Amino acid sequence: MNxxxxxxxxxxxTCGLICHAEEIDACVFDQYVLGMLNENAVSDNSTRxxxxxxxxxxxxxxxxxxxxxxxxxxEKLNRIAYTLYDEKKGDxxxxxxxxxxxxxxxxxxDGKIATNEDNAMYNLLLDYxxxxxxxxxxxxxxxxLKKHPDGSKILASSIAQKLFTAERLMNIATSLAxxxxxxxxxLSTSWAELWFQDESPLGRHEKFDYDYSWVMxxxxxxxxxxPNSRYKTAIMAIMDxxxxxxxxxYDRDDSYFSFGFGFSxxxxxxxxxxxxxxxxxxxxFPEARLQIHNFVIQFQNDLFIAKKxxxxxxxxxxxxxxxxxxxxxxxxxxxxxxxxxxxDTTNNMSYFGSAQIxxxxxxxxxxxxxxxxxWVVKGVRFDDxxxxxxxxxxxxxxxxxxxxxxxxxxxKLNTKDSGKNHDxxxxxxxxx
Amino acid sequence: xxxxxxxxxxxxxxxxxxAQPAEIDVCDFDDSLAILLIRSVQxxxxxxxxxxxxxxxxxxxxxxxxxxxxxxQAISAKVTRLFNTSKTAKNVKVYDIAYTKYEHFSGKEExxxxxxDEDNAAYNIVLDYIIAKYDKHFANVKRNMLSEALxxxxxxxxxxxxxDALLDELQTSKISMIEGISSSELRSQWESSWAGxxxxxxxxxxKYNENNYEWLQTPSRNFITKYPESPxxxxxxxxxxxxxxxxxxxxxxxxxxxxxxxxxxxxxFGLGFLVGKPLLGDGLEAEKxxxxxAIPQGRLQILRFVAQxxxxxxxxxxxxxxxxxxxxxxxxxFGDYGLDLLTGIGIEQFLEDKDSTVYKAYSFGLQGxxxxxxxxxxxxxxxxxxxxxxFKYKSPETGRRRRVYINQFYIGATLDIVVPFSEIH
Numbered sequence: 027m028n029x030x031x032x033x034x035x036x037x038x039x040t041c042g043l044i045c046h047a048e049e050i051d052a053c054v055f056d057q058y059v060l061g062m063l064n065e066n067a068v069s070d071n072s073t074r075x076x077x078x079x080x081x082x083x084x085x086x087x088x089x090x091x092x093x094x095x096x097x098x099x100x101e102k103l104n105r106i107a108y109t110l111y112d113e114k115k116g117d118x119x120x121x122x123x124x125x126x127x128x129x130x131x132x133x134x135x136d137g138k139i140a141t142n143e144d145n146a147m148y149n150l151l152l153d154y155x156x157x158x159x160x161x162x163x164x165x166x167x168x169x170x171l172k173k174h175p176d177g178s179k180i181l182a183s184s185i186a187q188k189l190f191t192a193e194r195l196m197n198i199a200t201s202l203a204x205x206x207x208x209x210x211x212x213l214s215t216s217w218a219e220l221w222f223q224d225e226s227p228l229g230r231h232e233k234f235d236y237d238y239s240w241v242m243x244x245x246x247x248x249x250x251x252x253p254n255s256r257y258k259t260a261i262m263a264i265m266d267x268x269x270x271x272x273x274x275x276y277d278r279d280d281s282y283f284s285f286g287f288g289f290s291x292x293x294x295x296x297x298x299x300x301x302x303x304x305x306x307x308x309x310x311f312p313e314a315r316l317q318i319h320n321f322v323i324q325f326q327n328d329l330f331i332a333k334k335x336x337x338x339x340x341x342x343x344x345x346x347x348x349x350x351x352x353x354x355x356x357x358x359x360x361x362x363x364x365x366x367x368x369x370d371t372t373n374n375m376s377y378f379g380s381a382q383i384x385x386x387x388x389x390x391x392x393x394x395x396x397x398x399x400x401w402v403v404k405g406v407r408f409d410d411x412x413x414x415x416x417x418x419x420x421x422x423x424x425x426x427x428x429x430x431x432x433x434x435x436x437x438k439l440n441t442k443d444s445g446k447n448h449d450x451x452x453x454x455x456x457x458x
Numbered sequence: 459x460x461x462x463x464x465x466x467x468x469x470x471x472x473x474x475x476x477a478q479p480a481e482i483d484v485c486d487f488d489d490s491l492a493i494l495l496i497r498s499v500q501x502x503x504x505x506x507x508x509x510x511x512x513x514x515x516x517x518x519x520x521x522x523x524x525x526x527x528x529x530x531q532a533i534s535a536k537v538t539r540l541f542n543t544s545k546t547a548k549n550v551k552v553y554d555i556a557y558t559k560y561e562h563f564s565g566k567e568e569x570x571x572x573x574x575d576e577d578n579a580a581y582n583i584v585l586d587y588i589i590a591k592y593d594k595h596f597a598n599v600k601r602n603m604l605s606e607a608l609x610x611x612x613x614x615x616x617x618x619x620x621x622d623a624l625l626d627e628l629q630t631s632k633i634s635m636i637e638g639i640s641s642s643e644l645r646s647q648w649e650s651s652w653a654g655x656x657x658x659x660x661x662x663x664x665k666y667n668e669n670n671y672e673w674l675q676t677p678s679r680n681f682i683t684k685y686p687e688s689p690x691x692x693x694x695x696x697x698x699x700x701x702x703x704x705x706x707x708x709x710x711x712x713x714x715x716x717x718x719x720x721x722x723x724x725x726x727f728g729l730g731f732l733v734g735k736p737l738l739g740d741g742l743e744a745e746k747x748x749x750x751x752a753i754p755q756g757r758l759q760i761l762r763f764v765a766q767x768x769x770x771x772x773x774x775x776x777x778x779x780x781x782x783x784x785x786x787x788x789x790x791x792f793g794d795y796g797l798d799l800l801t802g803i804g805i806e807q808f809l810e811d812k813d814s815t816v817y818k819a820y821s822f823g824l825q826g827x828x829x830x831x832x833x834x835x836x837x838x839x840x841x842x843x844x845x846x847x848x849f850k851y852k853s854p855e856t857g858r859r860r861r862v863y864i865n866q867f868y869i870g871a872t873l874d875i876v877v878p879f880s881e882i883h
Contacts, residue, residue, distance in 0.1 A: 454616030
């Protein structure tokens with residue numbers, strides 16, 4: 027028994043060694059794949075699709091399913107990914123994104139004829155690699171695929187509207203001597219259908235829960251359609267089941283920067299010790315909010331609007347939780363509250379905690395006009411001018427308001443500069 | 459029986475005589491060579507077939523231009539399979555990047571024969587030769603790439619080394635992943651094996667750029683120097699004969715390679731301040747200024763045109779004079795550095811104890827800056843400025859008006875928002 031376990035251990039460790047030695051570094055692998063995708067997209071009649079695919083089929087299983095960890099190399103990959111798709115204003119509040127899908131099925135490359143399966147794999151890889159290095163893309167694409175265009179459920183029209191810009195579809199159709207609608211119908215029986223299978227109302231919910239589940243869905247459709255595909259092991263390695271969670275986690279850790287101004291209106295509930303303080307309604311004006319990573323700093327001036335307006339200057343520090351379209355800030359802070367009475371004013375230190383829920387409504391790329399609800403509980407060491415006695419008072423503010431904010435992932439800021447409106451330039455032409 | 463043997467022998471002699479009628483047609487030779495190369499490059503095998511073919515046949519061919527139009531067209535179409543093309547950007551019209559599909563087989567074995575660096579070098583030289591002979595644009599592009607890399611200047615190609623012009627980065631990284639060694643190691647292996655011939659002992663750049671085929675002859679020359687006894691030496695001498703090279707050069711593609719031009723047009727808005735020292739000219743003895751500050755300074759740049767508003771304040775014991783200037787000008791930019799040439803008008807107000815005087819002033823300015831980007835659009839721009847201001851000043855002592863000058867030297871910084879033009883529409 028002992029010997030058996032020893033042998034087993036030996037086998038395991040040898041395999042571990044070999045398997046490890048065989049692995050390809052994520053940065054090197056992704057640089058090659060995105061480099062090839064960019065190379066093929068930039069030259070009109072590239073014949074290097076199969077070169078990439080052959081490599082993927084034979085050596086893709088050695089790849090590690092992770093994001094390149096080296097910051098400088100990753101930034102370059104972000105920029106290359108940015109060249110691989112177009113962005114157009116959509117009907118919804120989000121922009122539509124269109125990757126530069128390749129068409130090479132049936133063509134000869136290096137003495138081999140490309141199949142529909144090759145074409146499907148290539149475009150799946152394209153979508154996947156862009157999404158991997160551009161979280162904004164992944165998010166926008168999810169939003170786009172989620173909704174039926176004009177309520178239509180016809181596959182060809184979904185394809186025509188969601189996978190291509192009208193011009194691109196027209197150009198490709200012209201080059202193949204077809205009409206755009208014919209091309210869309212053709213595509214609905216070849217690789218493009220993989221993007222739209224299983225659009226049952228039940229299946230859809232889960233598919234569009236996370237930003238990356240749509241890619242995984244295309245992957246599953248591919249494996250279902252081509253169960254014996256030569257790419258199978260490579261796909262399982264490159265896009266393993268866990269990767270979409272990894273990406274989501276990565277996005278959470280991605281540093282971003284957000285800066286906003288706003289105001290709010292509401293009512294306050296005061297404890298009995300403060301009942302002499304006048305208030306017809308409460309306003310938070312102005313409010314300034316700064317967020318870096320998940321840390322929030324907020325300045326806020328709360329006003330008790332009445333005949334004699336009392337004001338309170340607050341400084342909050344806190345942590346922000348992100349739930350897709352919603353955000354919750356949990357904050358604590360200190361401030362100075364001054365109460366104005368008929369013939370006296372008092373200044374009091376106050377301590378508070380606050381929870382704030384914001385619904386993010388994007389207006390444009392980086393700007394958000396966000397309604398919010400805020401609850402502040404404030405403890406004041408109240409210096410009562412009437413009884414001339416110090417005592418604790420508690421105030422609850424309930425405030426509704428609006429924040430106008432700019433919200434930019436820091437990596438995205440740099441990408442935008444060099445990508446220049448998704449100009450399709452070769453990776454070597456990208457300014458460092 | 460004996461008769462039969464003799465007969466066979468004679469027949470053999472005769473057929474050999476027929477098979478080698480002194481010369482093979484150059485078009486046929488090139489065509490067969492192209493076909494063999496395509497097969498070999500696509501399968502990464504049959505290297506010895508190519509080398510044997512060249513060794514056996516090339517000396518019995520008069521290597522000149524193929525004159526048969528149809529055959530030239532056919533061979534030209536074939537050789538496009540022997541290299542990869544790319545563009546520096548999608549909007550570039552024809553390809554401006556070409557990478558020959560060089561083979562790397564030195565040290566490998568095929569049919570019991572182990573290849574040497576010499577074999578590998580000869581193979582790749584012949585590969586370049588056949589493409590360049592039948593593709594003018596390839597020759598031109600390759601000349602441009604190599605000479606950019608050899609010049610060592612930063613170019614749009616983004617070369618970091620001379621080898622980058624020769625070896626396709628994607629191919630290198632693919633092979634390095636397959637073989638499990640780093641790509642830099644792989645590159646240095648190839649460089650010492652064969653690629654060095656392309657980039658060492660290169661004629662001076664002026665000569666190198668004289669025609670589109672000088673780059674092609676360089677590795678052949680280096681090969682002959684390195685391996686004078688090699689069986690390939692006479693082959694290369696024949697292939698690269700002076701008459702053919704001259705003919706190719708006479709017939710070369712003339713126009714320059716069009717590369718991607720970065721769209722540097724932008725719109726910039728800046729707000730900042732300057733501090734400095736004014737030198738009051740003769741005639742302004744009555745006025746005093748220890749230092750001056752320009753707060754605020756606003757600058758708007760659209761393409762090359764600049765409009766600037768600046769409020770100069772002179773201090774001695776408190777504020778002594780204020781000048782408000784509007785300047786218009788032209789901008790020159792060199793990467794992140796820029797220079798503004800400015801001229802404008804404004805008013806100059808001197809604050810006396812109980813009174814103030816106002817003059818209309820003309821100014822000329824020169825301003826240099828460097829933009830330090832902290833995000834995509836935002837930059838801090840430290841700057842130096844020299845402005846010359848002139849106006850007709852009424853001296854409080856003599857009561858006479860005369861022209862005076864003020865020289866202002868400033869250093870400061872602005873916060874710039876720079877938006878590329880392509881982002882706006």
